[in-house]
Amino acid sequence: MLYIIGLGLGDEKDITLRGLEAIKKCSRVYMEAYTSLLSFGLTSDGLSTLEKVYEKPIIVADREMVEEKADDILLEAQVSDMAFLVVGDPFGATTHSDLVVRAKKLGVEVKVVHNASVMNAIGVCGLQLYRYGETVSIPFFTETWRPDSFYEKIKRNRSLGLHTLCLLDIRVKEPSLESLCRGKKVYEPPRFMTINTAIEQLLEVEQNHKESVYNEDTTCVGLARVGCEDQKIVAGSMKQLLTQDFGPPLHCLVIVGETHPVEEEMLEFYTVDNSSKQT
Amino acid sequence: MLYIIGLGLGDEKDITLRGLEAIKKCSRVYMEAYTSLLSFGLTSDGLSTLEKVYEKPIIVADREMVEEKADDILLEAQVSDMAFLVVGDPFGATTHSDLVVRAKKLGVEVKVVHNASVMNAIGVCGLQLYRYGETVSIPFFTETWRPDSFYEKIKRNRSLGLHTLCLLDIRVKEPSLESLCRGKKVYEPPRFMTINTAIEQLLEVEQNHKESVYNEDTTCVGLARVGCEDQKIVAGSMKQLLTQDFGPPLHCLVIVGETHPVEEEMLEFYTVDNSSKQT
Numbered sequence: 001m002l003y004i005i006g007l008g009l010g011d012e013k014d015i016t017l018r019g020l021e022a023i024k025k026c027s028r029v030y031m032e033a034y035t036s037l038l039s040f041g042l043t044s045d046g047l048s049t050l051e052k053v054y055e056k057p058i059i060v061a062d063r064e065m066v067e068e069k070a071d072d073i074l075l076e077a078q079v080s081d082m083a084f085l086v087v088g089d090p091f092g093a094t095t096h097s098d099l100v101v102r103a104k105k106l107g108v109e110v111k112v113v114h115n116a117s118v119m120n121a122i123g124v125c126g127l128q129l130y131r132y133g134e135t136v137s138i139p140f141f142t143e144t145w146r147p148d149s150f151y152e153k154i155k156r157n158r159s160l161g162l163h164t165l166c167l168l169d170i171r172v173k174e175p176s177l178e179s180l181c182r183g184k185k186v187y188e189p190p191r192f193m194t195i196n197t198a199i200e201q202l203l204e205v206e207q208n209h210k211e212s213v214y215n216e217d218t219t220c221v222g223l224a225r226v227g228c229e230d231q232k233i234v235a236g237s238m239k240q241l242l243t244q245d246f247g248p249p250l251h252c253l254v255i256v257g258e259t260h261p262v263e264e265e266m267l268e269f270y271t272v273d274n275s276s277k278q279t
Numbered sequence: 280m281l282y283i284i285g286l287g288l289g290d291e292k293d294i295t296l297r298g299l300e301a302i303k304k305c306s307r308v309y310m311e312a313y314t315s316l317l318s319f320g321l322t323s324d325g326l327s328t329l330e331k332v333y334e335k336p337i338i339v340a341d342r343e344m345v346e347e348k349a350d351d352i353l354l355e356a357q358v359s360d361m362a363f364l365v366v367g368d369p370f371g372a373t374t375h376s377d378l379v380v381r382a383k384k385l386g387v388e389v390k391v392v393h394n395a396s397v398m399n400a401i402g403v404c405g406l407q408l409y410r411y412g413e414t415v416s417i418p419f420f421t422e423t424w425r426p427d428s429f430y431e432k433i434k435r436n437r438s439l440g441l442h443t444l445c446l447l448d449i450r451v452k453e454p455s456l457e458s459l460c461r462g463k464k465v466y467e468p469p470r471f472m473t474i475n476t477a478i479e480q481l482l483e484v485e486q487n488h489k490e491s492v493y494n495e496d497t498t499c500v501g502l503a504r505v506g507c508e509d510q511k512i513v514a515g516s517m518k519q520l521l522t523q524d525f526g527p528p529l530h531c532l533v534i535v536g537e538t539h540p541v542e543e544e545m546l547e548f549y550t551v552d553n554s555s556k557q558t
Contacts, residue, residue, distance in 0.1 A: 008297075010297065012296075014393075016287060016293050017293070017295075017296070092402065092408065097541050101541065101545060101548075114287065114403075115295070116393035116396075117399045119399045120370065120399040122370075129398050130398075133412055134439070135408065135411075137409070160435060167409075227393050262376050
């Protein structure tokens with residue numbers, strides 16, 4: 001049996017009783033590390049906190065390991081119970097469908113233990129989840145690569161009055177281009193896009209396209225570390241949010257569409273001027 | 280302090296350690312009963328299972344109580360720790376923004392403990408969450424009230440190739456019209472819309488509008504009891520799903536948009552012919 005267990009968004013306390021029970025049955029516990037390592041405080045210390053609460057050693061599986069050794073993990077799961085831990089929900093922002101498909105093809109039974117993910121926890125800012133359109137991802141721009149397909153999607157959402165959740169780029173354990181050329185992998189330090197960078201890129205793309213999809217006066221909500229004890233939520237114009245310091249990752253951004261009165265009341269608590277009073 | 284605590288989707292084991300810890304600190308524990316009572320097995324027995332795991336008595340707060348007595352609950356929360364338990368996530372399909380707004384206005388500190396909700400757990404069927412458009416609600420049709428605003432929304436989603444999550448009507452503790460006329464509330468038995476009824480209504484609306492938004496050959500995924508031990512997921516055409524028995528509530532339905540290869544592989548496991556082999 002392969003258990004794919006969501007850990008939620010905050011720390012070791014966000015696992016469910018069901019998830020914890022499953023871990024305790026498993027002969028081996030892997031944890032995916034390639035999406036949200038930092039948000040979970042997974043320094044070597046962070047990991048031992050998890051191990052203490054879960055009462056099991058955890059094998060950190062980075063992107064390479066999951067991609068290259070998945071079949072080994074799954075072969076083990078044919079004969080004993082294995083756990084694969086995932087930050088957030090197993091089918092949240094980063095989907096683990098591929099692992100499930102491989103498992104099922106090998107005849108391995110799969111059980112999923114759900115948890116919160118940014119895709120629903122985002123509701124905390126007060127904008128109703130059913131009023132969101134398609135979610136977009138904003139990748140880090142480089143000198144030569146400035147993809148902007150999100151612009152068209154935001155345009156559609158806004159034309160329908162819908163909110164847009166923007167997931168911001170995460171780069172963990174990316175081999176550096178230079179090292180790839182030399183044939184030996186050396187990894188770049190992890191990078192997490194800030195709300196500020198996201199807004200700069202969004203405004204640059206609007207400048208290029210000039211379709212008035214949004215501008216620096218468009219209301220947005222910046223959310224940092226959603227679901228963590230020290231989460232920070234600020235609502236304001238793009239211009240206002242550009243100068244806010246949201247602190248450590250992970251960040252995400254909502255471009256606000258048409259709002260209902262209850263949504264407006266909630267946003268009011270998070271506006272730039274009120275956000276210092278947040279509890 | 281008011282803790283609003285998501286219980287997740289299955290049973291008493293789906294609470295998080297963080298949620299459980301909060302409950303144990305609280306002097307009084309309320310549980311909202313007006314959305315998803317049945318799915319949580321909250322017979323008088325179900326409740327005592329929760330009370331046993333949570334080690335606290337639970338006061339079931341129905342819709343009337345929450346609407347009429349919220350301020351009493353909040354006044355208590357000004358002086359001691361109170362918990363308000365919510366099936367799913369506090370800001371999932373049913374939002375509790377209103378309670379938060381009232382609390383903040385009274386100066387009551389609010390802490391939210393997130394959990395899985397149908398809005399992210401739906402990912403289990405293999406369709407990627409970021410490929411969903413606006414979520415729609417399908418209400419029970421009556422002789423005189425057959426609202427179909429969902430049709431326009433589904434049309435937009437489909438024109439963009441997006442999937443549509445259809446949340447199906449829940450009627451719990453609704454005063455009967457007859458009893459309201461007599462001035463004394465008598466409640467109708469709870470009703471939960473099945474996937475079959477939803478598809479019948481959808482096809483009726485298509486018949487009326489004739490805009491070819493979907494038809495009985497359109498691929499859908501029916502999901503019953505998502506996140507529970509006995510969840511059932513079947514993919515097939517509307518016509519095929521019409522004759523499936525999905526069993527007890529809660530049900531929901533996804534109208535499938537354009538699919539990517541990994542999505543197709545996942546759906547394959549759930550097609551009508553394969554679904555009997557489901558684990």
